[in-house]
């Protein structure tokens with residue numbers, strides 16, 4: 429395949445500007461605004477530390493204290509995890525009800541839907557589910573669930589106990605209310621306003637925010653703003669078959685295009701529409717740079733250059749391996765281009781930018797994890813006083829047996845967090861990403877591991893920090909660097 433990307437050459441100068449971080453005062457201003465909009469107190473981003481940017485304490489923190497809650501800039505739930513957990517496609521909190529979570533999973537299980545098959549449903553269109561009623565939303569979800577099942581193989585031999593279909597249906601449609609489930613109330617599932625039947629939300633606010641942020645271009649439903657829904661379905665299918673990081677890259681590109689369009693509309697409002705073509709080019713580039721700013725801040729390298737060599741690839745095959753990764757990215761990019769290309773944002777469709785976006789995720793992303801309320805529910809039942817527990821278990825035990833180990837699967841994905849991604853690594857960190865009892869969505873939550881004094885750098889560990897020195901360095905090679913924290917420097921020299 430010819431992997432020369434014509435846009436790389438055509439837009440070389442714009443690409444170079446996009447890949448150059450904005451000047452320090454602009455970066456500083458961006459972070460100050462971001463920090464003031466977050467649930468955090470006393471942190472600042474400094475740009476010229478030993479390892480480039482870093483986050484520093486602006487106040488003293490006590491051990492266990494919350495340092496930062498960082499909302500996601502772009503994130504995805506892994507497609508294979510969608511069978512296990514129904515979560516809001518914007519904030520990633522669990523939605524529906526305990527009954528729906530369990531029923532949906534048992535239903536898909538009974539159809540033999542495997543993780544990969546669950547991803548194959550992308551692109552199928554579905555009537556718009558325009559309703560506010562929780563019951564109707566759930567019913568609408570049941571239909572979608574059936575469709576997910578229909579396109580999967582129907583071999584239901586998964587070794588788990590199967591329950592009567594009517595019981596599973598009654599869990600999904602809300603007819604069966606499980607004992608004590610009201611203690612674990614979840615927001616109703618609201619269908620995507622574009623009608624894709626793929627995205628669900630915890631609230632209209634999240635549905636609108638996702639639509640405006642990126643989903644309007646990436647929705648496969650009737651109201652999609654994509655150039656071609658068929659092309660979009662092909663792009664999604666390719667990502668599901670190869671690497672779901674392409675779905676996240678598509679979100680980053682859609683996010684930038686939509687921001688660009690909004691900025692341009694605001695700029696042109698009330699202005700002379702007949703701007704000189706040269707002026708218009710300059711204007712478009714400066715608006716694109718502004719739209720791209722939240723992503724320009726992230727530390728970047730090209731994906732095929734920074735990805736570490738898998739164990740099963742011999743060193744002598746390294747060049748071929750990196751070329752293969754580059755080819756794969758190029759194929760994905762061509763599919764995305766056919767689906768959502770925007771001439772005014774052409775540089776975003778260069779292989780150079782696509783590779784850097786994915787490389788940025790590779791080097792900066794944090795695992796997106798949200799604990800399952802279904803696990804909490806079964807633990808709660810287990811902890812009830814003896815007679816209450818026995819009564820409840822007359823209904824719940826068969827469900828637990830049918831779910832098997834899968835009852836506790838949490839929401840899993842990957843996300844880019846604008847402030848957390850500025851935190852440097854230390855093998856002796858003073859903070860960590862840690863979800864507390866009350867943290868029910870996908871935001872990154874950073875808490876102090878020990879007292880931190882004003883002025884100290886806030887560091888987290890990207891890996892299991894208690895491993896021996898060489899193992900730590902090997903793991904950090906996946907993040908593209910050799911650790912030079914105090915602990916590593918000391919251990920290297922002794």
Ligand SMILES: C[S@@+](CC[C@H](N)C(=O)[O-])C[C@H]1O[C@@H](n2cnc3c(N)ncnc32)[C@H](O)[C@@H]1O
Pocket residue numbers: 479480481482725726727791792849850851852853854907908909910911912913
């Ligand atoms: C997630 S970014 C952290 C923010 C980054 N310093 C920046 O300027 O954007 C991770 C990158 O920071 C640098 N880094 C972080 N911790 C480090 C450490 N302990 N030793 C050496 N380099 C480190 C590496 O270049 C790494 O790839």
